[in-house]
Amino acid sequence: MAGQGSVRVTRKSDNVVIIEKDLATEEMVLSMGPQHPSTHGVLRLECRTDGEVVTEAEPYLGYLHRCFEKHCEHVDYQAIVPYTDRMDYLAGMNSEMAYAIAVEKLLDIEIPRRVEFIRVIVSELNRIASHLVAIGTYAIDLGAFTPFLFCFRDREHILNMLEWASGARMLYNYIWIGGLAYDVPSDFQKRVGEFVDYFRPKAVELSRLLTENEIFVKRTKGIGIMPADVAINYGWSGPMLRGSGVQWDLRRNDPYSIYPELDFAVPVPDGKFSDVGDCLSRHLVRALEIEESLKIIEQCIGKMPPAEGFDPRAAVPKRIRPKAGEVYARAENPRGELGFYILSDGKSTSPLRCKARSSCFVNLSAMKDLSKGQLIPDLVAIIGSIDIVLGEVDR
Amino acid sequence: MSFNALPQSSMPLLMGNSLNAWSDALTGFAPMGLPLGLLVIAAIPLVFIALYALTYGVYGERKISAFMQDRLGPMEVGKWGILQTLADILKLLQKEDIVPTSADKFLFVIGPGVLFVGSFLAFAVLPFGPAFIGANLNVGLFYAIGIVALEVVGILAAGWGSNNKWALYGAVRSVAQIVSYEIPAAIALLCGAMMAGTLDMQEINVLQSGTWGFAHFFLFQSPIAWLPFLIYFIASLAETNRAPFDIPEAESELVAGYFTEYSGMKFAVIFLAEYGSMFMVSAIISIVFLGGWNSPLPNIGPLALNDMTTGPVWGAFWIIMKGFFFIFVQMWLRWTLPRLRVDQLMYLCWKVLTPFAFLSFVLTAIWMIYVP
Numbered sequence: 114m115a116g117q118g119s120v121r122v123t124r125k126s127d128n129v130v131i132i133e134k135d136l137a138t139e140e141m142v143l144s145m146g147p148q149h150p151s152t153h154g155v156l157r158l159e160c161r162t163d164g165e166v167v168t169e170a171e172p173y174l175g176y177l178h179r180c181f182e183k184h185c186e187h188v189d190y191q192a193i194v195p196y197t198d199r200m201d202y203l204a205g206m207n208s209e210m211a212y213a214i215a216v217e218k219l220l221d222i223e224i225p226r227r228v229e230f231i232r233v234i235v236s237e238l239n240r241i242a243s244h245l246v247a248i249g250t251y252a253i254d255l256g257a258f259t260p261f262l263f264c265f266r267d268r269e270h271i272l273n274m275l276e277w278a279s280g281a282r283m284l285y286n287y288i289w290i291g292g293l294a295y296d297v298p299s300d301f302q303k304r305v306g307e308f309v310d311y312f313r314p315k316a317v318e319l320s321r322l323l324t325e326n327e328i329f330v331k332r333t334k335g336i337g338i339m340p341a342d343v344a345i346n347y348g349w350s351g352p353m354l355r356g357s358g359v360q361w362d363l364r365r366n367d368p369y370s371i372y373p374e375l376d377f378a379v380p381v382p383d384g385k386f387s388d389v390g391d392c393l394s395r396h397l398v399r400a401l402e403i404e405e406s407l408k409i410i411e412q413c414i415g416k417m418p419p420a421e422g423f424d425p426r427a428a429v430p431k432r433i434r435p436k437a438g439e440v441y442a443r444a445e446n447p448r449g450e451l452g453f454y455i456l457s458d459g460k461s462t463s464p465l466r467c468k469a470r471s472s473c474f475v476n477l478s479a480m481k482d483l484s485k486g487q488l489i490p491d492l493v494a495i496i497g498s499i500d501i502v503l504g505e506v507d508r
Numbered sequence: 509m510s511f512n513a514l515p516q517s518s519m520p521l522l523m524g525n526s527l528n529a530w531s532d533a534l535t536g537f538a539p540m541g542l543p544l545g546l547l548v549i550a551a552i553p554l555v556f557i558a559l560y561a562l563t564y565g566v567y568g569e570r571k572i573s574a575f576m577q578d579r580l581g582p583m584e585v586g587k588w589g590i591l592q593t594l595a596d597i598l599k600l601l602q603k604e605d606i607v608p609t610s611a612d613k614f615l616f617v618i619g620p621g622v623l624f625v626g627s628f629l630a631f632a633v634l635p636f637g638p639a640f641i642g643a644n645l646n647v648g649l650f651y652a653i654g655i656v657a658l659e660v661v662g663i664l665a666a667g668w669g670s671n672n673k674w675a676l677y678g679a680v681r682s683v684a685q686i687v688s689y690e691i692p693a694a695i696a697l698l699c700g701a702m703m704a705g706t707l708d709m710q711e712i713n714v715l716q717s718g719t720w721g722f723a724h725f726f727l728f729q730s731p732i733a734w735l736p737f738l739i740y741f742i743a744s745l746a747e748t749n750r751a752p753f754d755i756p757e758a759e760s761e762l763v764a765g766y767f768t769e770y771s772g773m774k775f776a777v778i779f780l781a782e783y784g785s786m787f788m789v790s791a792i793i794s795i796v797f798l799g800g801w802n803s804p805l806p807n808i809g810p811l812a813l814n815d816m817t818t819g820p821v822w823g824a825f826w827i828i829m830k831g832f833f834f835i836f837v838q839m840w841l842r843w844t845l846p847r848l849r850v851d852q853l854m855y856l857c858w859k860v861l862t863p864f865a866f867l868s869f870v871l872t873a874i875w876m877i878y879v880p
Binding site: 141143149150151165252255256257258259262263266322323326328329331332488489490491493 | 573576577578579673677751752754755761762763843844845846847848849850851852
């Protein structure tokens with residue numbers, strides 16, 4: 114038996130640290146954030162720490178709250194689109210698309226086919242850009258600086274293309290209700306094709322530099338394991354849920370736009386390289402999804418209808434005043450399911466209620482469970498793997 | 509082995525042909541009873557650290573990392589941004605010297621000083637070429653290993669004195685790390701000392717000189733020398749808090765570790781100390797395993813490359829170049845690898861490096877006894 118004042122620290126198989134001690138030591142309250150390099154914005158975690166071990170971490174939100182939902186009740190349906198950009202600012206196109214789908218469902222309007230293709234191309238490009246940020250910042254969380262800059266270098270090409278199409282780098286206001294702001298530039302498909310060819314070897318390089326790195330695997334494998342059933346109960350979605358081994362992708366399971374016509378896989382970890390549900394699985398899902406997005410973009414370029422006689426604003430309604438009713442539409446965002454619930458009273462040109470179901474917010478809710486008994490470096494690894502964008506969490 | 513054993517031919521006359529000619533001359537220089545020469549000896553490493561940290565340390569690291577990351581690095585101040593570090597230093601000098609109100613003022617102020625003194629004192633026994641060494645101790649290597657431990661005091665003073673939780677975490681991590689890694693580092697260096705049969709830094713160098721250049725280096729003198737060489741290199745990364753062992757200042761976990769609260773000139777001194785110890789460990793590894801100030805070029809028949817590149821000035825050139833090479837490797841690793849976790853770091857030290865250090869110690873002993 115241990116003597117007086119001794120401390121035994123054991124690590125269980127699911128990587129939770131158990132501390133037994135004869136001499137009581139004081140717990141320290143450590144406020145991690147809102148100004149902390151690895152809380153990805155303005156998340157604040159109030160950690161109770163026992164040495165390096167976090168016994169409990171409570172997330173505090175709201176530092177970036179901008180009253181999105183209340184604003185929506187006071188502006189026209191069209192004017193909400195720029196607000197959706199500012200929710201998940203790393204994937205503006207995807208958010209716009211989810212919102213546009215919701216209002217189009219409410220209005221029950223038909224969208225030109227070319228518009229659908231352009232929407233899918235730009236949102237898949239944005240998905241790659243968003244995953245690159247997720248992977249790059251995750252590398253920084255674990256102390257590897259170079260992969261981060263490689264990711265941002267390649268993301269820059271995507272942002273340039275999206276800027277070419279929409280005029281803005283991050284906050285696009287490109288996907289309008291019923292159509293698009295503009296058609297894509299004439300050489301857009303060619304340039305996108307060139308980017309796909311350029312990016313494939315870079316993705317391999319990135320995976321060799323980061324994903325296959327021994328230290329990286331050691332830092333992430335078996336850390337922050339979330340079993341599939343618990344993940345479903347928490348309402349997780351997107352790469353987080355797929356990281357737990359559930360093959361759930363709204364582009365497949367609740368298809369919208371032209372996704373049923375496209376051939377792409379929904380990658381889930383098989384448990385060989387990583388333990389299913391750990392940080393490494395979530396990272397792997399994102400890395401593999403980049404390749405699937407590239408496939409989707411390639412197919413869309415090939416199948417896209419010609420630009421002759423195409424008016425991107427043909428189906429854009431001048432004045433939106435939907436019939437009284439409600440609608441919920443959802444889309445697969447880079448971070449999971451983004452849903453919009455819209456309630457219309459049939460009289461006003463702005464919604465009576467507009468509620469956004471944010472994937473980051475739901476994913477983050479499991480933080481308290483995941484952080485119990487983790488070391489501080491593991492806590493950082495777990496926050497990074499959740500890939501939160503505080504703009505969407507707080508709205 | 510005495511100094512007389514040194515082949516005179518390998519020491520061209522530049523300024524005295526005996527060992528330590530320059531530093532001995534300086535020590536004797538004491539006009540009016542004032543030991544001005546000793547002051548100069550003390551000032552030389554200081555000036556060297558400052559110059560190298562400014563040029564190769566900060567500017568070089570930024571340019572090297574930029575090269576690895578498809579960037580340009582600093583380009584604005586001066587041609588290719590060469591004056592960038594100077595501008596940074598001027599900015600740091602102008603900054604307000606902030607001491608947090610709740611900090612322990614005394615510890616907070618002396619922390620960076622002790623840290624810098626720890627790395628600077630080790631320079632006393634680093635031979636900058638055959639003609640110059642600050643203090644020719646006969647236990648030079650032992651002194652260097654021991655004096656570096658002073659840095660721990662500085663780090664702990666800085667971390668505790670800041671009265672900041674992140675700084676405290678950084679300090680505690682750092683102390684645990686440096687104290688642990690001193691064991692494999694010291695044992696690995698002992699292997700070199702055993703091959704030399706002395707702890708005198710100059711003699712270790714002298715023993716590795718010869719007309720065959722690199723073939724006389726201890727790394728190539730024994731079939732197992734690569735093991736302590738590797739162990740010391742890994743341990744030295746941890747001792748200087750460099751990646752992948754930079755957990756005391758892990759910027760994504762602990763904000764900036766033990767120097768979170770520091771700004772202005774105190775911050776610059778901490779930086780200087782870090783670069784100072786980077787060169788110090790690089791110089792020690794090159795002295796013990798790679799011949800220190802000896803030229804790596806061999807004499808090939810009539811082409812006496814070794815003789816041509818030996819001498820006091822050449823010696824300074826070689827040791828600084830070897831040191832810079834290892835600093836380059838340190839930077840290379842820093843910009844490539846992620847960071848280890850605290851427990852993985854301790855695992856590596858106690859369960860991998862230390863046993864292998866003992867193994868290499870025993871193997872070197874056997875080699876030294878049974879193989880002539």
